[in-house]
Amino acid sequence: xxxxxxxxxxxxxxxxxxxxxxxxxxxxxxxxxxxxxxxxxxxxxxxxxxxxxxxxxxxxxxxxxxxxxxxxxxxxxxxxxxxxxxxxxxxxxxxxxxxxxxxxxxxxxxxxxx
DNA sequence: GGATTGACCGGAA
DNA sequence: GTTCCGGCCAATC
Numbered sequence: 274x275x276x277x278x279x280x281x282x283x284x285x286x287x288x289x290x291x292x293x294x295x296x297x298x299x300x301x302x303x304x305x306x307x308x309x310x311x312x313x314x315x316x317x318x319x320x321x322x323x324x325x326x327x328x329x330x331x332x333x334x335x336x337x338x339x340x341x342x343x344x345x346x347x348x349x350x351x352x353x354x355x356x357x358x359x360x361x362x363x364x365x366x367x368x369x370x371x372x373x374x375x376x377x378x379x380x381x382x383x384x385x386x387x
Numbered sequence: 388g389g390a391t392t393g394a395c396c397g398g399a400a
Numbered sequence: 401g402t403t404c405c406g407g408c409c410a411a412t413c
Contacts, residue, residue: 287410306395310409317409318395326394334394345394 287316288324294385295325298336301359301374302380312382319338342375 290313298304306325307318318340325334335352338344342364349371351360356363362377 285411307397310395317407318411319408320395322394323392323411324394329394337394339394340396348389348394374404 287311287313287320288328290315290387291321291324292328292332293336294382295332295337297385298333298380301361301378303336303338303342303361303375303378304380305375307335307340308379308382309337312385312387313385338373340375342373343371353369 280349294304294309294312304312306321309321310316310318315326321326324334325337333346333355335344335355338352341351350355353363353371355361356373362374365373
């Protein structure tokens with residue numbers, strides 16, 4: 274399982290690592306931008322976000338969100354639909370619920386092939 | 388070569 | 401609970 278499903282475009286090393294991690298996130302689980310960067314062992318949260326912004330179309334981008342548990346404006350509706358379909362733990366009550374419960378849905382990253 | 392930017396993060400007000 | 405500020409790190413202008 275070296276190459277799951279990645280685009281044929283030439284990707285920078287960092288971008289390749291990011292997409293590889295994101296592709297291995299289990300269904301119903303999420304990972305923060307900073308967490309992905311930490312699993313890779315280099316770069317920072319901003320860099321992960323930049324990669325997803327550009328190549329996110331090729332991966333399950335809705336499983337990578339902010340540490341706050343929400344996604345950027347404009348993607349809320351689409352992300353919410355995916356979360357609802359995968360059964361991701363969502364926060365209910367105060368907000369409209371368009372937010373993931375990091376406390377439960379946060380993936381530990383165990384068994385990741387870095 | 389330097390300056391700016393960006394799907395961010397954590398702590399403080 | 402929310403809003404603001406500084407710091408972070410690589411890609412890009």
